[in-house]
Amino acid sequence: MLYLELLFQGIVQGSIYALIALGLTLVYGLLRILHVAHAALFTLGGYIGVIVTNQTGSLALAILAAMIVVGLVGVAMYKLAYEPLLSKPPFIALIASIALFIAAEELFRIIFGPYGLSYENPPLQGGFEIISGFFLKYGEALVIILSILILSVLGWVSGYTRLGVSWRATVTDPDMARAFGVNTQHVRYLNFFIGSALAAVAGVLVALLNNLVEPTMGSVPSYKALAIIVLGGLGSIRGTLLASMILGVIESFGTIYIGHLLDRDALAFGFLIVVLMFRPQGLLGTR
Amino acid sequence: MTMKIGILGAILGVSLVAASAQAGTIKIGFNVPLTGFAAADGLSAKTGAELAVEQINGAGGVKGDMLELVIYDDQASPKEAVPIAQKLIEKDEVVAGVSGSYSGSTRAAAGIFQEAGVPYISAYAIHPDITRAGNFVFRTSFVGEVQGRAGAKLIGESLGLKRVAIITLKNDFGQALAAGFKEAASSFGIEILSEYEYSIKDRQFGPIVSKVRADKPDVIYASGYFFTAGPLVSQLRAGGIDVPIIGQEGYDSQKFIEIAGAASEGTIITTSLDRDSSVAETQDFIKAFEAKSGQKADMVAASAHTAIKVLAEALQSSGASDRAAIRNAIAQTNLTASTGQISFNKLGEVQKSVQVQIVKDGQWHHHSVIDDAELLSPPSE
Structure with a gap:
């Protein structure tokens, strides 16, 4: 039963990775830009989710608001930062993207403070036992349902x-x-809107599971989502989904059984290295 | 001729006044993380230190001279802390330094202060090697191991719980606590069922929650800062685990309670700040800090406040001119501050009792005090 639960935890984590990494894949597939600042949109989604929920009491409204606002910010990011650079080599856009990401992190800190924000009345707390020994948290159930x-x-x-x-x-x-x-x-435009809106959903969901949004919450996704799209095969949507799930499950079991040797990130990147040794094009990439 | 002398005298007088105004400030270096992952603790530490300086200056300063904090953002990073320490010593010519930062950066800066013969006080960084940099380095908070041992006594003796699952933050802080806890565990009859580690970037503990539920411990000993411990405790409770959770000073912030919400009720920690203390210095600090910042006081702020007070006291008694004399005065400290009665052993480690706090009705409150001098004795070499 424990294994089943760990597998489920892996899928929850994988779903969140998928929501974040899909936007990156969409951008890469279309423009060949590694959109690091995408992780800042994930953070922004989390902030909007918490603020709107605290103001209105409605999580559904918060998710919708986060998707729309973050989607538009994503489009603006493309329009202002990437479009003028499209004729330049892709690493120029990558540098711009990293700069945007760092600036956004500090902007979140300046605007919302370094302590982070939490839901005043956290929605969907607690959980229930589906079958004996298999415990499901409401927040995690929402992650799975929304992702599907x-x-x-x-x-x-x-x-x-x-x-x-x-x-x-x-x-x-x-x-x-x-x-x-x-x-x-x-x-x-549409591409950026949809990709950013997905990251926003992930942000709201992560905020729900942790009951915390903080300026640096995008720092792990900023590089892990890149690892995922490389693992899946750059630009491959199916590959991204598969890689997200595999990584989620590996991290889930790895945290428990080899966590004292390798932390989460080391596990993820170790797996990435092994896969790239045998399949340089990624899991489902074509080359 | 007389007029000339008069003018000369006036000029001389003006320049003397200017000189004495300059001599009227005493610069204290303060490295603190104001950006990056530790910015929240950094802001608390900075506010606590500034409050201490305002209070001291408001009461007439040190022998009439005003204290001035020279503050640099070290991002809790050793590679930032080294040039900052050099700048504080060489360019700003501070009489002494205080660290309002984490272990990594404090450890890096400590060596530089020691080499230059400038006294340096770590407010709340817990790595044992910090004071081992030399005799100019002091610490006003517990070494990690000492607090870990206090945690073992709290669990095994005061609470009488024996089967423990440990969840350890994988950095200097968490590992030092775990080491102290495990060292003392057997003497309190504690059986360690399992230990899990997580990185400071982790906020999602789903797999650990599942495994801990399967381990069926009597109690959980979990290290972390409020921004990891908040999500951890909330997820443990949401995952249907209802055994007591014991933390330590990293939890010590109102933000922990805000993040974990109702799940934080009953969480017990070992720390340095007793909110319900009858000590006037502690109560004054708590009130003044809330008035200044609009935030609830926390351990980090209290520790930074304490470190500045310790330094000011030493400046007062030594005269603030000679750094070696200041160092000797710090070593002789016997002061009641916001975190209790402070004195140092020969390594520069603080000797004080451990405060145990519990979350009740959304606030930190007094639970008990651990003052077993032998158990809490810090390393002396």
């Missing part, structure tokens, strides 16, 4: 709607897509 819901909607949109077709066309061949009348500019 969001990913299903996203899968449906990209596979079965006109919007999804034009998005995929732009990723595959922007010039050809443009020739067929797709507004690639709009696709890029």
Whole structure:
């Protein structure tokens, strides 16, 4: 039963990784930019989630508000920081992204204070025993349900709607897509909006599980999400999902059984190294 | 001619006044993390130190001279702390330094202060090697091991609980506490069922919560700072674990209670600050700190406040001119401060009792005091 519970914990962590890393994959797939500042959008999502919940008492409203605001901030980030740099080599955009991330962390500290924020009346506390010995926390259940819901909607949109077709066309061949009348500019905006909104959901959920948002909460996702998209195969959405889940589960078991030797990050990067030795293109990457 | 002398005299007089105004400030170096992951503790420490300086200056300063804090942000990072220590000593020419920072940076700075022969007091950094830098370095808080031993006594003797699961923060702080705890555990009949480690960046403890529930301990001894301990305690309780949780001074902040919320009730810690103390210095500090910052007082603020008071007292008795004399005066300290009665052993380690606090109705309150001098004796070499 313990193993089942650890597996479940791994999936919870993996779902959060997936929500964060998907936005990165979307950006990389479209623009070949490593969007480090994405992690700052995750933090912003957490702050908005806590502030709106504390003001209105509604977690649902908080998630919605976080998605919309952070989505728009993501688009603004693209418009102001990345678009002017698209003609430059990709490392220029990477440097800009790192600068944005550091600036954002300090901005959070200056605006919201170094102590972080918490829910005044934390929603969804406690949990229940599904079967004897298997304990499920409400917050974790929400993580799983929301992740499945969001990913299903996203899968449906990209596979079965006109919007999804034009998005995929732009990723595959922007010039050809443009020739067929797709507004690639709009696709890029949309791309940033959706990716950032997903990170915002992850931020609100993490804030819920920890009951804490703090200026530096994006520091781990900023590099771990990069590891995940490399592991999955850069630009591969399926690969990103798979890598997130595997990493979540490895960390879950690793924390308990080899945690005194290797910490979470070391486990994640150790696994990344092993995979890249045998599959340099990543789990589901093509090269 | 007389007029010339008069003018000369006036000029001389003015320059003398200027000189004495300059001599009227005593600079104290203060390295503290104001940005980065430790910025929250840094802000508390800075506010606590500033409060002490305001109080001392408000009461006439040190023999009429005003104290001035020279503050630098060390980001709790050793590589920042080294140039800061050099700058404080060489450029700012401080008479002494106080660390309002964590172990890593304090340890790095301590060696530089020692080499320059400038007294240095660690307010709340707990690594044993800090005072081993030499005879100019002092510490006003417990070494990690001492507090770990106090935790073992609290659990095994005062609470009478024997089967323990340990959750350790994997850094200087957590590992020193765990080492002290394990060293003393057997003498209090404690059986350690399991030990888990987490990194300072971790906030999600789902797997550890699952495993601890399966271990079925009587009590959990968990180290951490309020920003890791808050999520940890809240997740342990949300995960259906209801045995007592014992922490230490890293929890000691109102923020811990805000983060863990209702889950924080009944959490017991070993620390330096007793909120319900009858000592006037402690009560004055708590009131003045809240008035100044609008925040509840915490251990870090009290420790920084104490360190400045200890230094000011030494400046008062030694005359603030000769650094070796200041050092000797610090070594002779016998002062009642916000964290209790302070004196040092020959290594410069503080000798005081451990305060045990418990969360009741959303506030830290007095639980008990551990003053077993033998158990709490700090290393002396």
